[in-house]
Amino acid sequence: MPQTDRAPKIAILMATYNGGSFLSTQIESVLAQRRVDIRLVIADDGSTDGTAEYVKTLAERDPRVTLITAGSGGSAPKNFMRLALHADLRDAEAVGFVDQDDIWLADKLDQQWQLLQQHEAVSSDVLAMFPDRDPVPLVKSQPQRRFDFLFESAGPGCTFLLHRDAFDRITDAVRAHPSLSDIAAHDWLFYAAARVLGISWHISDVPTMMYRQHSENVTGANMGVAPRAKRFKQLTNGDFRAQCAVVGRIAVDIAADDYDDSELLVNLTGALERQHMGANWLLSKHAGEFRRRARDRRILRSLIATGLF
Structure with missing residues (x-):
């Protein structure tokens, strides 16, 4: 995975459902990523608050954004897996996930792309962001354990970035598994699959995003x-x-x-x-x-x- 001066082509997968007031800020932070050639692929899961219409309008005016309208997920993990298994990734060199309600730091993908020169997949610590107090570091970068993948993910899935070859190996491996519909978290599954497939994974101790905490979080910082x-x-x-x-x-x-x-x-x-x-x-x-x-x-x-x- 040699480094080059050109911007790497990176596909980011976003599952949306009633994104509300946070969605536009998050999308702006993704599209504003520095030194990368980004493509944002969004699958909406039947939003009723105007989210799908907002994304459709955005996709019509910005060629970097694609909206998937066919099918449905039924939950955030299932919607993310729908993206992972069926999105058109074209010539993407790396693939990541993004939630609909956070804020990415401007160098998130550039920083992680540099790490992908030594590793096949990366994730990171985050800054938990609250409406009524200062951000709090959320550390997930403790040393990996032999079987940690059985009990936890490699941090929030919205910090994941995988080299395309690693991403394809994982999706090819899990695609037809009969228990796929029973998974509770797409990121946990990706981390576990990577570990047993021998894909090298690095969890960085440098936060890459503001992890917004609010009453509608599917998962969160587990604080309080x-x-x-x-x-x-x-x-x-x-x-x-x-x-x-x-x-x-x-x-x-x-x-x-x-x-x-x-x-x-x-x-x-x-x-x-x-x-x-x-x-x-x-x-x-x-x-x-x-x-x-x-x-x-x-x-x-x-x-x-x-x-x-």
Whole structure:
């Protein structure tokens, strides 16, 4: 992946649904990216607030913007996967995702393109942006763990940028999987697929965007009492475990032939799918390899040990 002086061609995929007052600001920040040749591909999922009409008008006057109108997603993850699997990427050299309600820093893509000269996929820390207080760093760049992909993504999917070859390898691998419609997050799936396919992934500690926090976030910074209570409920009512199992099952089925941990991955996925003493013992044994942040490892280990997970 040699560096050149010309602007790299980058395709960015955006899933929209009732984008409201935040959408235009986000799109402006994407189209204003420096030193890249950008193409923004948008799939709207039946908006009723004028979002689709706004994007259609924008696409008619700006050739860098394309609106996909056929089909539907039904949720943000499904809409993003519709884009990932079916968007016309033409001659894009790298592909990324963008949410409809954030603000990208002006050098996000240029900075990440430079990282793609040494890695096949990158993501980053962000600055969580609130309506009533200063931005707060949201760190996702802790050292990667052996099986972190079973339990978390590589940070917010809106920070992802993948070299085109890596993106195509992932989409080709997952395209026909029968559990694809069960995934809870497209970014989590992409990270897991990359890890078992041997695609090198770097999580940068340099924030690349303002991650807007508001009442309609599909996912968010998990900060404050209410978000943490919601997260704890998911951890203890079986929802999160089931999501991990789906990711694990897809990862098992698509793992590269030379993936070193195939046997253990099969066993861990089986343990996630069955809740009994033996399964929890295996998960507890490897709990230190499931999360990047030390606090998250401690919490998960405790929940597994007490039978709450």
